[in-house]
Amino acid sequence: MPVSASQEAAFTGATLGFTMENFSTTILLMFYSILYLWMTWVIITQWKAWSNQKILFYDFLTRSTRAVVLTLFLGFFMQ
Secondary structure: OOOOHHHHHHHHHHOOOOOHHHHHHHHHHHHHHHHHHHHHHHHHHHHHHHHOOOOOHHHHHHHHHHHHHHHHHHHHHOO
């Protein structure tokens, strides 16, 4: 359903001057930022657990690989 000019103007006024395209890009970039921070957190915590000999190296690789694959998978489908 196309957006009318009055709806576009109302959206722009409600979002402090962001157009609909800019707003969707901003939301997508925030999602990617959170996703990459989450992946980094997983890898760092698993690295620390492995270095303190709380988990096996195989567990470190498995969990880190899962986080990377999930990030790539979600990034591919969110474009």
